[in-house]
Amino acid sequence: QDEVKIGFIVKKPEQAWFINEQDAATALGEEKGFEVVSLAGEDGQQVLSAIDNLNSQGADGFVICPPDVRLGPAIVNRAEQYGMKVVTVDDQFLGPDGEPIASVPHLGMSGYKIGRQVGEAIAAEMEARGWDLDETAALRISNNELPTAKARTDGATDALLDAGFVQDNIFDAPQQNTDTSSAFAAASPVLSKNGRFEHWVIYALNEESVLGGVRASEQYGLSADQVIGIGINGSGAAFAEFQRQSPTGFYGTVAVSSTMHGRQTADNLYTWITTDEKPPANTETTGTLMTRDNWQQVRADLGL
Amino acid sequence: MSQTTLRVDGITVEFPGVKALDGVSFTARGGEVHALMGENGAGKSTLLKVLSGVNRVSDGRLWIDDEPIVFINAREALRHGIAIIYQELTLSPNLSVAENLLLGQLPVRRGFLDRRRLRERAMTILEELGEEGISPATKVRELSIGQQQMIEIGRALLRDARIIAFDEPTSSLSVQEIRHLKRIVARLRDEGRVVLYVTHRMEEVFEMCDAVTVFRDGRHIRTHDSLDGLDHDTLVSEMVGREIEDVYGYRTRDAGDVLMRIDRLEGRGVRAPVSLEIRRGEVLGLFGLVGAGRSELMRLVCGAAQATGGRVEFGGDARRFGTPGDAIRAGIAMCPEDRKSQGIFPVASVSDNLNISCRRFFKRWGVFRHAQRETRNTQAYIRQLRIKTPGPRTPIANLSGGNQQKVILARWLAEEIDLFVMDEPTRGIDVGARRDIYSLLYDLAEQGKGVLVISSDLAEVSSICDRIGVMRDGELIDIVPRESATPERLLGLALPA
Amino acid sequence: MSSDKMAARPAMTQQARRGLPKPLRTLLDTSGLIAIFILLFIGLSVLVPDFLTGRNIVGLLLSVTLIGTIATTMMMVLALGEVDLSVASIVAFTGVVAAVVTSNTGSVLIGVAVGIGAGAAVGAFNGFVVARFGINSLIATLAAMEFVRGLAYITSGGDAVMITVPGFFDLGSAAFLGLTLPVWTMIGCFVVFGVVLNLTAFGRNTLATGGNAEAASLAGVNVRRLKITVFALQGLVAGIAGVLLTSRMGLGDPNTSLGLELAVISACVLGGVSLSGGVASITGVLVGVLIMGCVQNAMGLLNVPTFYQYLVRGAILLLAVMFDRWKQSRRAGGG
Amino acid sequence: MSSDKMAARPAMTQQARRGLPKPLRTLLDTSGLIAIFILLFIGLSVLVPDFLTGRNIVGLLLSVTLIGTIATTMMMVLALGEVDLSVASIVAFTGVVAAVVTSNTGSVLIGVAVGIGAGAAVGAFNGFVVARFGINSLIATLAAMEFVRGLAYITSGGDAVMITVPGFFDLGSAAFLGLTLPVWTMIGCFVVFGVVLNLTAFGRNTLATGGNAEAASLAGVNVRRLKITVFALQGLVAGIAGVLLTSRMGLGDPNTSLGLELAVISACVLGGVSLSGGVASITGVLVGVLIMGCVQNAMGLLNVPTFYQYLVRGAILLLAVMFDRWKQSRRAGGG
Ligand SMILES: Nc1ncnc2c1ncn2[C@@H]1O[C@H](COP(=O)(O)OP(=O)(O)OP(=O)(O)O)[C@@H](O)[C@H]1O
Numbered sequence A: 001q002d003e004v005k006i007g008f009i010v011k012k013p014e015q016a017w018f019i020n021e022q023d024a025a026t027a028l029g030e031e032k033g034f035e036v037v038s039l040a041g042e043d044g045q046q047v048l049s050a051i052d053n054l055n056s057q058g059a060d061g062f063v064i065c066p067p068d069v070r071l072g073p074a075i076v077n078r079a080e081q082y083g084m085k086v087v088t089v090d091d092q093f094l095g096p097d098g099e100p101i102a103s104v105p106h107l108g109m110s111g112y113k114i115g116r117q118v119g120e121a122i123a124a125e126m127e128a129r130g131w132d133l134d135e136t137a138a139l140r141i142s143n144n145e146l147p148t149a150k151a152r153t154d155g156a157t158d159a160l161l162d163a164g165f166v167q168d169n170i171f172d173a174p175q176q177n178t179d180t181s182s183a184f185a186a187a188s189p190v191l192s193k194n195g196r197f198e199h200w201v202i203y204a205l206n207e208e209s210v211l212g213g214v215r216a217s218e219q220y221g222l223s224a225d226q227v228i229g230i231g232i233n234g235s236g237a238a239f240a241e242f243q244r245q246s247p248t249g250f251y252g253t254v255a256v257s258s259t260m261h262g263r264q265t266a267d268n269l270y271t272w273i274t275t276d277e278k279p280p281a282n283t284e285t286t287g288t289l290m291t292r293d294n295w296q297q298v299r300a301d302l303g304l
Numbered sequence B: 001m002s003q004t005t006l007r008v009d010g011i012t013v014e015f016p017g018v019k020a021l022d023g024v025s026f027t028a029r030g031g032e033v034h035a036l037m038g039e040n041g042a043g044k045s046t047l048l049k050v051l052s053g054v055n056r057v058s059d060g061r062l063w064i065d066d067e068p069i070v071f072i073n074a075r076e077a078l079r080h081g082i083a084i085i086y087q088e089l090t091l092s093p094n095l096s097v098a099e100n101l102l103l104g105q106l107p108v109r110r111g112f113l114d115r116r117r118l119r120e121r122a123m124t125i126l127e128e129l130g131e132e133g134i135s136p137a138t139k140v141r142e143l144s145i146g147q148q149q150m151i152e153i154g155r156a157l158l159r160d161a162r163i164i165a166f167d168e169p170t171s172s173l174s175v176q177e178i179r180h181l182k183r184i185v186a187r188l189r190d191e192g193r194v195v196l197y198v199t200h201r202m203e204e205v206f207e208m209c210d211a212v213t214v215f216r217d218g219r220h221i222r223t224h225d226s227l228d229g230l231d232h233d234t235l236v237s238e239m240v241g242r243e244i245e246d247v248y249g250y251r252t253r254d255a256g257d258v259l260m261r262i263d264r265l266e267g268r269g270v271r272a273p274v275s276l277e278i279r280r281g282e283v284l285g286l287f288g289l290v291g292a293g294r295s296e297l298m299r300l301v302c303g304a305a306q307a308t309g310g311r312v313e314f315g316g317d318a319r320r321f322g323t324p325g326d327a328i329r330a331g332i333a334m335c336p337e338d339r340k341s342q343g344i345f346p347v348a349s350v351s352d353n354l355n356i357s358c359r360r361f362f363k364r365w366g367v368f369r370h371a372q373r374e375t376r377n378t379q380a381y382i383r384q385l386r387i388k389t390p391g392p393r394t395p396i397a398n399l400s401g402g403n404q405q406k407v408i409l410a411r412w413l414a415e416e417i418d419l420f421v422m423d424e425p426t427r428g429i430d431v432g433a434r435r436d437i438y439s440l441l442y443d444l445a446e447q448g449k450g451v452l453v454i455s456s457d458l459a460e461v462s463s464i465c466d467r468i469g470v471m472r473d474g475e476l477i478d479i480v481p482r483e484s485a486t487p488e489r490l491l492g493l494a495l496p497a
Numbered sequence C, D: 001m002s003s004d005k006m007a008a009r010p011a012m013t014q015q016a017r018r019g020l021p022k023p024l025r026t027l028l029d030t031s032g033l034i035a036i037f038i039l040l041f042i043g044l045s046v047l048v049p050d051f052l053t054g055r056n057i058v059g060l061l062l063s064v065t066l067i068g069t070i071a072t073t074m075m076m077v078l079a080l081g082e083v084d085l086s087v088a089s090i091v092a093f094t095g096v097v098a099a100v101v102t103s104n105t106g107s108v109l110i111g112v113a114v115g116i117g118a119g120a121a122v123g124a125f126n127g128f129v130v131a132r133f134g135i136n137s138l139i140a141t142l143a144a145m146e147f148v149r150g151l152a153y154i155t156s157g158g159d160a161v162m163i164t165v166p167g168f169f170d171l172g173s174a175a176f177l178g179l180t181l182p183v184w185t186m187i188g189c190f191v192v193f194g195v196v197l198n199l200t201a202f203g204r205n206t207l208a209t210g211g212n213a214e215a216a217s218l219a220g221v222n223v224r225r226l227k228i229t230v231f232a233l234q235g236l237v238a239g240i241a242g243v244l245l246t247s248r249m250g251l252g253d254p255n256t257s258l259g260l261e262l263a264v265i266s267a268c269v270l271g272g273v274s275l276s277g278g279v280a281s282i283t284g285v286l287v288g289v290l291i292m293g294c295v296q297n298a299m300g301l302l303n304v305p306t307f308y309q310y311l312v313r314g315a316i317l318l319l320a321v322m323f324d325r326w327k328q329s330r331r332a333g334g335g
């Protein structure tokens, strides 16, 4: 076989995160001389079609961020059938027993752990600002339909509780989508109902949702120093916020290098295909807290 | 108003598979009512639609006052002062009467709708139409078809057109409204406008019209510039190309035992309880003015509406039908009056339209429909009723109005049932075909079935029925036997006391 | 048809109605939907703590601005007998365009104008395709929905676009009498399109065309121009909504408002607008929007678990329409 | 109407057509859409490497099974003049139910039966609401879409449900003549509903009701029962599709198939099914499904960037419908 061809299948092809991953992989491919086919797999059906499609093109393997981690067995099955190698990125496959499938190399950050990082960052900032925990409430913009979202918000909640946050002061705002306006709509009633709190912390599965919550808090007259919102990702939404003239309630975000994820997994897979050297079973990455003060630096470091 | 002349010059209109008009030429002058006559599908409506820019011509042109024109759309035609009252209703059901009357020329003041003027103009025209009873604010869908037809006419009058054409306006009107219409037509003529008038009713031609043009198969047969010396039979034979002596051709029969007995039936639209009997072998007529409640009564009988009191005995047993389907399976079928909204499936083929109900008799293995038998059935009726269609698979919407009516009628004639309820069956049907239909009805009666005909055509009910029930204002006033059913007597009973 | 069937028992319903107090009876008789809304509103005010507070009501209004604003023109489109699925994409696209143009030119005015103009252009194109080629509007706007969403992604590069000009944010937060510009815009749209629908020839022609396009055309209404105008208005208003959303949120997000079109259409249909055209009422639409907003807001206040929110939304929608139907047939029967 | 307008220039089009080779001319004349598909297919086979390979075609077929299977009954629903937005939720719900029941009882048969039964029940309920209360099907099924999606989340606890019984997977992968059960099911549905639509009274009555419901009722069609049956069939088939999807994926995912309803409806409309009812063709739907599947597949093979895929999908949809319209009017004109 002359040229190596790999697929890069992601669950949300429109999101900046995944675009970065695919772009980074493609760039690496150009450097190293292999071809990367970027595909979308927004649900199980599409993933299997994407794999069929790759097979038609004669690909040797693929990197995947599955729309559902439990699709693992079906995907592995299909890949084996075609003799393709699989590595996962961001979300790790679960087997029928509910345990990660160890035979598939994985690289990613655990949603729960990154959530904890958010919670810890919030706790640190609360302490720095010297807030009274009894007068502080948490706005948890949740999306329980999405397991990753749940893992992230659960992580943040646990970290906050560990830091002594009052359980009863945590309020759920379930959003219907993962964008700003649905978070705004979800946050409004919670804020209006709990006017008695002096301070608010806001967290969610991504930056857009936290931003929605922050916008809602502004609507209810909360000023920037009364709110700590911390997102996850390190995308345009955060940069936009950091560039505003005066600080807002959007304090920071835990940035993760999507570029690194894309490059690294593609490289791992390529090495596996060409040298038959299997990548490590599980590589965990972590995020970096990005705030108004250091965002440009962090952005450059992570190659976002 | 100065007198306008309309010259139709070599107009040809083609549709897939049909030449609807083939080089038609004639002249209609202002100050005369010019009748257009011809069999169903002869091309009368097509000609009017050429006038209004709906149908495009493949050859020929129109001359109005020696100015050559061919219209490209309805707006253009309206601007040139042409107003048409179409054969099928063209109203917007959820708008008010006033808005429908002035649609296309709603009065505007400073950018806003001028409601006062809208109302005033509507009231004026309603008065002129003799429909003072209708409030301008009523939604059109709440009106009976006859009333809707009058609104349609009113809209055309409001255009103040040089040329005004009526396409079978009287087919859904009753005596009273026809009287108003005649007055209106006479006035238009006296004002010097060109009035074109399409009808299948001979008596109207002789009573109202000054000239007549006859079409057959899309070709111009003859224009009589004056009706002097023209007799009924000549006109008919020019139209249908054969001799027809007595259109009604009444045949006597003996009535059998009672088929259906209606006992003190009450419901919406029927104000006083109605009792009525119909026997096997009998042709029973129901006459009345528009809105007299004849259709409503029959809807109660046939399961299309639910009665609030009384009972129906059919074939000896008390029956109550939840849906028309139940009634049909029990042996009663009703052919509805409003072919556009209750009759046809516009996008379906002639064959599907015809076989919708009777196909349950020709099934294969109990499940599949029997396509050959359906086609055979369709072809049989196409021949028998002289339905003018390119074939059984043509969409029914492509047929002329009268031919659509024949298909709907055939749907019920093909049924194997005991009681036929026909609501205005010959609406829009030409003389020749009418004769065929009447003779079919007699055939059915002779086979021992019951036939109930609702009709607003006075000549028709008094000539073909054995007995005639007269309804007025939701009440059955009287049942008159054929011998004493003179038009005057029937009309006297039907008109408000 | 079903009204015929209900028509049979006027006596009974008239009796049943006597039991109710007079004002309630009148209300029930004049408009089913408004009655549902008022009862719902009273019910929520009594049962849900914090529902009837000034700031909650302001929040509620703000949360329905997007749906509410667009519902006014969707009403026109539906009245015309057409439908527009591309509104959500237009919102995303115009927001992104406004953000990009503002950032590049540094002028809020140009950014806003170009954004709104882009919306109107998409709308006019939809109208043109529907009117000129006689293409079913569902499929035409479905195509536009895909295409325009793609444009939004391409314009933004897939990532939310940041806005650097501070003046842009003021648009979304400028307040007057305690209500912000987006809320006033929504109110303005309801007034304008209420007037357009009921008090202008344009509005009546729209209804006539929806009721019977052939009839309208034969009566001399310029159906083609009418359709293009209505779709262009829809695009314009969606564009305004998109730009305001961007300024409220502070970023142009190409992923925003997925599924908005169905929410808008269902608010309209809930408000008694007929999908087959020819029937529309601005109060109906207002009430439809408010019912949906109140239910969503109350569920938030009551902390209803997400999964059960689906059940509640579905059930409310169904019950409201069923009650309205029942009212209508009762009125038809009783009258 | 627009066909009337085109009717005026038969001579011109007849001339234009003479330029084309005979077989192509005939093809264009008999069916615009099939012609589009064949041209598209040939084009893709020539231009896209790996397109016309056995394994790609099998993959393509597999990728359209979900849309294709459900499109057959959606065609019936649309023919009836109604619409069903709840199919995607039914797919998710029945999949979850089948997974839960199979896991709990250990019996694949029971799981599958309960899953499919649940689908049919939802469908029948939709039909009942639409037929009995005369509620607009768009709003009724929109409510069902929310409600049933909620049920799917509640049944599964929000997380995908794993299946522990290995026999369940065989359903989705059992192969015959190189095609798996889901593909055969789709083929079966096309055959069955093609026959139902064209060769049974039931099918013709469905079309008639869609064309004019009142006339159909007066002609003795039991419209209410018909509607309930058609909706129940839709639910049943969506249930089958959902269960097969679950078995292929190995898990019942409550989040699956979001937006499927619009894809199915647009495949039908692309295939010439009228949204206003009364017009439907099974070959049209087949071709509609295949066009959408081929375009998507080719874009994957060509590695078209995601954002541009939106543009291509939108453009293809619009062009196909426009071409079809143009064909129709030309045919009407050409005689
Ligand atoms: N849109 C159309 N498409 C195809 N054929 C048509 C169309 N309209 C009319 N025709 C055909 O043109 C011919 C003339 O029809 P037209 O409606 O002018 O008849 P008519 O004289 O008005 O008959 P009737 O007395 O029944 O109303 C008929 O054969 C009809 O089938």
Ligand SMILES: Nc1ncnc2c1ncn2[C@@H]1O[C@H](COP(=O)(O)OP(=O)(O)OP(=O)(O)O)[C@@H](O)[C@H]1O
Binding pocket: B141, B142, B143, B144, B145, B146, B174, B269, B288, B289, B290, B291, B292, B293, B294, B295, B296, B297, B337, B456
């Ligand atoms: N859809 C409707 N809504 C309100 N009133 C109606 C409706 N249909 C009929 N009516 C009224 O019911 C009464 C009976 O009408 P019906 O159509 O039965 O009369 P008819 O004797 O059959 O007259 P026609 O000659 O019009 O057929 C009339 O007063 C009519 O105005």
Ligand SMILES: [Mg+2]
Binding pocket: B044, B045, B046, B087, B167, B400, B401, B402
């Ligand atoms: Mg005619």
Ligand SMILES: [Mg+2]
Binding pocket: B291, B294, B295, B296, B337, B423
């Ligand atoms: Mg009648």
